[in-house]
Amino acid sequence: MISQMLLRTHEKKTLIVAFLILLAAAFVPLSNLLLAESNPLHIPGYLVPLLGKYLCYALLALALDLVWGYCGILSLGHGAFFALGGYAMGMYLMRQIGNRGVYANPDLPDFMVFLNWPELPWYWYGFSHFGFAALMVIVVTGLLAFVFGWLAFRSRVTGVYLSIITQAMTYALLLAFFRNEMGFGGNNGLTDFKDILGQNIQAAGTRASLFAATAIALALALLLSSAIVRSKYGKVLVGVRDAESRTRFLGYRVENMKLFIFTISAMMAGVAGALYVPQVGIINPGEFAPANSIEVVIWTAVGGRGTLIGPIIGAILVNFGKSIFTAAFPEFWLFALGALFVATTLFLPKGIVGTVEQYFARRREYKAAGETEKTYQEDKAAALTATTASPQAAE
Amino acid sequence: MAGKMSTSMLYLDGVSVSFDGFKALNSLSFVVEPGELRAIIGPNGAGKTTMMDIITGKTRPDSGQVFFNGEVDLTKKDEADIAQLGIGRKFQKPTVFESHTVWDNIELALNRKRGVFSTLFYRMTPGDKARIEEILETVRMTARKDDLAANLSHGQKQWLEIGMLLAQEPKLLLVDEPVAGMTDAETSETAVLLKEIAKTRSVVVVEHDMGFIRDLGVKVTCLAEGSVLAEGSIDFVSSDPKVIENYLGR
Numbered sequence: 128m129i130s131q132m133l134l135r136t137h138e139k140k141t142l143i144v145a146f147l148i149l150l151a152a153a154f155v156p157l158s159n160l161l162l163a164e165s166n167p168l169h170i171p172g173y174l175v176p177l178l179g180k181y182l183c184y185a186l187l188a189l190a191l192d193l194v195w196g197y198c199g200i201l202s203l204g205h206g207a208f209f210a211l212g213g214y215a216m217g218m219y220l221m222r223q224i225g226n227r228g229v230y231a232n233p234d235l236p237d238f239m240v241f242l243n244w245p246e247l248p249w250y251w252y253g254f255s256h257f258g259f260a261a262l263m264v265i266v267v268t269g270l271l272a273f274v275f276g277w278l279a280f281r282s283r284v285t286g287v288y289l290s291i292i293t294q295a296m297t298y299a300l301l302l303a304f305f306r307n308e309m310g311f312g313g314n315n316g317l318t319d320f321k322d323i324l325g326q327n328i329q330a331a332g333t334r335a336s337l338f339a340a341t342a343i344a345l346a347l348a349l350l351l352s353s354a355i356v357r358s359k360y361g362k363v364l365v366g367v368r369d370a371e372s373r374t375r376f377l378g379y380r381v382e383n384m385k386l387f388i389f390t391i392s393a394m395m396a397g398v399a400g401a402l403y404v405p406q407v408g409i410i411n412p413g414e415f416a417p418a419n420s421i422e423v424v425i426w427t428a429v430g431g432r433g434t435l436i437g438p439i440i441g442a443i444l445v446n447f448g449k450s451i452f453t454a455a456f457p458e459f460w461l462f463a464l465g466a467l468f469v470a471t472t473l474f475l476p477k478g479i480v481g482t483v484e485q486y487f488a489r490r491r492e493y494k495a496a497g498e499t500e501k502t503y504q505e506d507k508a509a510a511l512t513a514t515t516a517s518p519q520a521a522e
Numbered sequence: 523m524a525g526k527m528s529t530s531m532l533y534l535d536g537v538s539v540s541f542d543g544f545k546a547l548n549s550l551s552f553v554v555e556p557g558e559l560r561a562i563i564g565p566n567g568a569g570k571t572t573m574m575d576i577i578t579g580k581t582r583p584d585s586g587q588v589f590f591n592g593e594v595d596l597t598k599k600d601e602a603d604i605a606q607l608g609i610g611r612k613f614q615k616p617t618v619f620e621s622h623t624v625w626d627n628i629e630l631a632l633n634r635k636r637g638v639f640s641t642l643f644y645r646m647t648p649g650d651k652a653r654i655e656e657i658l659e660t661v662r663m664t665a666r667k668d669d670l671a672a673n674l675s676h677g678q679k680q681w682l683e684i685g686m687l688l689a690q691e692p693k694l695l696l697v698d699e700p701v702a703g704m705t706d707a708e709t710s711e712t713a714v715l716l717k718e719i720a721k722t723r724s725v726v727v728v729e730h731d732m733g734f735i736r737d738l739g740v741k742v743t744c745l746a747e748g749s750v751l752a753e754g755s756i757d758f759v760s761s762d763p764k765v766i767e768n769y770l771g772r
Contacts, residue, residue: 169768358642359629363636365619366619366630370618372580376605378636381634
């Protein structure tokens, strides 16, 4: 019954990918923890957080695709929501250090002691509780997206103008978070984390659990996104993308439609950032860099925007390539990335997944056309037999 | 005029709007009665499209009154409000959702709740399904219901858009050059369709094609330089010397 319900709300390929991700959620930790190092299926410890990082990026790309691929809002500032989610988690992790910091101050994080801050600023209250921090991951990102989107969409800022102000938003946050006075560790950001939920953050078991949590979050986000884009609301979104004024004159409030998906997408990006920080062990203002947000756009374009699986594949492939490339020729990575984007735009405008889907759709069409042709030929043959047979029948 | 206003479907009085000093509409006034099919003609730049923009809330007039159904002040509403009140608009260039199927295009246009959450949790009812099928039948698109709108011919897109407007169940339909780029056969079929539609609602058609307007056989308003030049039957309007000079003679 559950499988029937799933099939009704999702496409088969979405379910397959969600299943594969969940399979990875089980396989990677088990293989890392249980299999002997000599076993060919063993995943070494250094790889677990790296794979987890890829999945965080995949979740971020999926979030961007919801607004860009389905609603035509090219956000060049999604890195900001990712970073904000990361900071919320980072603040929790900072509070878990307690008196194990360099200055052994039980009440203040190291950087505040260094800056001679007398007490914890009010906006750090509550972050010693995981639940509160987790809530803030979606509340802060959602609220920023809501306010930003409310102002931008109501004023009908669209297209390249919207892209530019999203870029400005992330740049403004970058500058703000660089300032020591902001109380988020300035240039150095937040790091030297010790524990998460009482577990040592460096331990193999914790890393494996973080990977599993990321994979599960990605699978759930994929199913949620699929439910959204396959609903009538999702169809309206595509309508906004293709013919905004038509949607408006049909009586839809385009600004509300955009605002909802933009907020959901920002929250997803925030969750991705929150899962990213404990796995890489640091969050600093560099994550707000406009170039980061642009990279997300490239992953999504390479994988195939307007498909849900595309951004996941794109993010994983491009970042896997980046890991290899930056190890071999570190100074050429940006050229390679630029070339990749140009090549995608020229030769794979629909991205990898979009192109594959198009190929299969064409083949189906071709096959269907072939079959009608065949039945037509058979009908003709049958008609011929009938006419040749009828005189005999008359006799 | 107050009496006229309360019984009319659409009432414009002294509507003016200018863009950067250019007066697109200059004290335009006319009235469309319930159930009326009205044709509007006029040379390029006469203000036909601006007039539609004002009625549908895309543009706000600098001065003048616009009332719908005798009571609703349209100058205070936006596009979505006005569409939900029951004014449908067909664009000059056929505007359909290209990456949706014909069926989905009609489904999206269907006059149902249009909020974020009502669309998010929308489930197709048998009634809605029947209604979509009926509309597809009316605009003769049943056979193509599963095709993407992008793959339709120009004329079919025009018809699909008319179908979407029917699904919207408007009380007043504004149609901008519905037969531009259509073959002669399609043009006369469209005239029949519009007359059929006008039986149950008011329709305002902006058109250049005089043959088509003759086919419709309705009251004609000729606009020029943002105001009404002449109004009456097609023969009356086309014999008016001002109309000949401003529009037909050119």
